[in-house]
């Protein structure tokens with residue numbers, strides 16, 4: 321009997337789900353990459369430059385030595401018995417690996433762990449959060465996850481009962497949120513970041529969207545904040561964060577604080593403040609506001625995307641609700657142990673006085689300084705082009721320029737049955753090999769068009785990217801000028 325599975329009879333929530341970061345432009349890029357391999361010289365460029373995804377190590381960024389030394393020793397404890405490791409690994413990597421292994425039952429990094437993650441590692445992470453914020457964190461509030469993504473899905477699964485349950489999401493947003501809400505059958509309630517004020521979050525706008533949703537019978541459950549922002553790159557002002565926390569408390573909303581770019585700050589006039597610190601600074605305790613804070617090993621200066629590590633810290637939930645969160649986490653048994661170890665390392669890196677500290681700090685500072693330079697170079701280059709305006713990337717890993725497209729280009733896009741920014745991105749790819757994600761994949765004010773470009777290509781490639789981009793953009797605008 322022929323298979324009965326067809327697109328027509330799949331879960332409609334899956335069909336509704338979209339994730340543009342690896343969407344049609346990237347799929348086409350992969351086809352062109354294949355063509356370059358089988359037919360060298362057949363395209364007007366000789367390599368594909370993936371500026372679509374925040375994947376630093378795929379573009380040449382090196383992992384942090386200390387983190388990899390500890391991971392290697394934890395994964396093969398036999399090495400710790402050999403004297404020769406002293407000539408290969410730093411003393412503090414060896415001692416840290418021994419300390420971590422001692423916290424794992426049976427030193428078995430191949431065993432399932434507690435469903436929230438290894439307690440000793442959660443103790444370390446809690447200590448790191450306490451040190452970062454100046455307010456205590458509790459290991460029992462921490463759930464180690466395979467990157468931040470599963471933690472986001474878990475909370476959507478917990479909060480969304482049906483299509484009448486809504487989640488306030490910033491627009492532009494990282495499409496994990498719109499995809500997860502769609503997969504769980506909820507309602508995305510948009511609130512627009514203000515491009516003219518550097519992607520500012522106006523509480524008055526959020527409140528208007530909340531009231532509008534409620535008037536339509538939507539039970540708004542939570543507010544998502546991404547700080548620093550993806551794709552927009554803004555870092556929230558501290559006073560804005562106080563307003564957001566008070567708003568969530570007054571409106572009875574769960575605050576979902578996505579803080580995976582907390583180590584990616586490129587401007588001197590902004591600092592990262594965790595929402596946990598803001599909540600505690602306001603004197604709010606466990607009874608006042610349900611808050612979920614997300615962290616990941618994928619970003620920062622570590623960029624360990626493939627290791628799939630991260631955590632969510634949950635505070636302000638009742639014991640019965642926490643039990644339900646634990647139950648969902650236990651269904652997946654546990655997150656991967658290497659990711660758990662790495663999450664503990666990024667929250668407790670080498671300190672002054674440790675043997676690895678000097679080299680660790682040089683690596684960390686070097687990566688952040690380079691990202692800062694790359695962000696500025698690309699931002700300046702975009703702003704020099706007619707028809708493009710680009711806000712500063714205060715943080716994160718992206719620029720999100722706005723395109724002022726001629727009507728002829730918009731008509732051509734319509735004729736090709738594509739959003740104007742997707743039409744532009746496809747033409748950019750086919751002319752230069754540069755892969756960006758259309759703004760329509762993140763959401764934008766209707767009638768505006770953007771694209772997202774990462775700041776991740778290695779520095780020596782940035783001038784070539786800028787010059788190739790400039791040639792394309794000027795030719796495109798000339799082709800379609802009104």
Ligand SMILES: Cc1ncc(COP(=O)(O)O)c(CN[C@@H]2CONC2=O)c1O
Pocket residue numbers: 341372373374375466467468469470494496546550578580615616617618625629630
């Ligand atoms: C804001 C935000 N939250 C969560 C995640 C999920 O990360 P992990 O699951 O790896 O922890 C990402 C990944 N950033 C995607 C991936 O690369 N480019 C992006 O926009 C992100 O940008």
